[in-house]
Amino acid sequence: xxxxxxxxxxxxxxxxxxxxxxxxxxxxxxxxxxxxxxxxxxxxxxxxxxxxxxxxxxxxxxxxxxxxxxxxxxxxxxxxxxxxxxxxxxxxxxxxxxxxxxxxxxx
Amino acid sequence: xxxxxxxxxxxxxxxxxxxxxxxxxxxxxxxxxxxxxxxxxxxxxxxxxxxxxxxxxxxxxxxxxxxxxxxxxxxxxxxxxxxxxxxxxxxxxxxxxxxxxxxxxxx
Numbered sequence: 196x197x198x199x200x201x202x203x204x205x206x207x208x209x210x211x212x213x214x215x216x217x218x219x220x221x222x223x224x225x226x227x228x229x230x231x232x233x234x235x236x237x238x239x240x241x242x243x244x245x246x247x248x249x250x251x252x253x254x255x256x257x258x259x260x261x262x263x264x265x266x267x268x269x270x271x272x273x274x275x276x277x278x279x280x281x282x283x284x285x286x287x288x289x290x291x292x293x294x295x296x297x298x299x300x301x302x
Numbered sequence: 303x304x305x306x307x308x309x310x311x312x313x314x315x316x317x318x319x320x321x322x323x324x325x326x327x328x329x330x331x332x333x334x335x336x337x338x339x340x341x342x343x344x345x346x347x348x349x350x351x352x353x354x355x356x357x358x359x360x361x362x363x364x365x366x367x368x369x370x371x372x373x374x375x376x377x378x379x380x381x382x383x384x385x386x387x388x389x390x391x392x393x394x395x396x397x398x399x400x401x402x403x404x405x406x407x408x409x
Contacts (some may be wrong), residue, residue: 205316208386209309221392269393276386279315283379285328 200252205273207251210234213244220254220267227256227263308358311382314358319343320351327361327374334363334370 207213216230231241245265247288252271256263314320323337326381352372355361359378362372 201321203401204317205312209316211309214385216310217389218392221389221396223396267389267393269390272386272390272393276383276390278321279379279383279386282324282374283376283383285325286374286376289328289330295352296391301331 201275201278203251204253204271207253208275209252210244210247213248214243215242215264216248216269217253217272220265224264224266227265230265247281305352307378308382308385310358311378313384314354314360318349320355323348323351323355323372324360324374324379326370331371331373337372377408395397 202245208217212234215233219225219230219233227238227245230245231238234241245254245256249256253268253275254265255268256265258264315324319341322340326332326337326340327348334345334348334352336346337352341348352361360382361372361377362375363372365371382389
C-alpha cells in the first residue's frame with residue numbers, strides 16, 4: 196500500500212507543471228483557477244494534472260459552491276521526502292563507518 | 303536543466319523495483335548481479351531499470367573487467383529530497399504565521 200502510493204507520489208512529482216502546482220500550494224490553499232494562472236494550458240489539462248496529484252494523495256480538493264479549493268497534504272509530502280532521506284542517511288552512515296574504520300587502521 | 307533532472311529522478315523513483323535497487327545501494331556499492339538478486343526479473347530487465355536510474359543521475363556504474371559496480375549519487379538524491387523538503391517547509395511556515403496571526407487576534 197505504502198509502496199503503491201510512493202509510486203503514485205513520485206510519478207506525480209515527475210512533471211514540471213504538477214511541481215508548479217505543488218509549489219503554489221506550499222504557500223497556501225488555492226482555487227483551480229489560481230493553480231492554472233502560471234501554467235499556460237487549458238483548464239481541462241490543469242484538471243487532469245490535479246487529478247494525478249489527488250490520486251497520489253499529495254493534494255486534496257473540495258468544491259464549495261462554484262469554487263474548487265485545493266490544499267497540500269503535508270503528511271503525504273513528508274512520506275515522499277522521508278523515503279529519500281532514509282536512503283541518503285543509510286549512505287552517509289556507511290561513509291561514517293568507513294571513515295571510522297580507516298582512522299582505526301591508521302593507529 | 304535542474305527541472306529536467308527532477309523529472310527524471312522522480313520518474314526513476316516511481317517504481318518499486320528501482321527503489322529496491324536504490325535501497326540496496328544506500329548500504330554500499332553493488333554489482334548488477336547483487337542488485338538483481340532480490341528482484342525476480344531477467345538480467346536485461348534489471349539493466350533497463352539501471353539505465354533509467356543512471357539517466358536520472360541517481361546512480362552511476364563503472365565496469366572493471368567483467369563486473370559492473372553501481373553506486374548511489376548522494377548529491378542527486380539530496381536534490382530530490384530538498385525539493386520536497388522546501389515545499390513542505392513553505393507549508394509549515396505558513397501554518398506558523400497563521401497561528402501567530404490567530405494568537406495576535408486573541409489579545
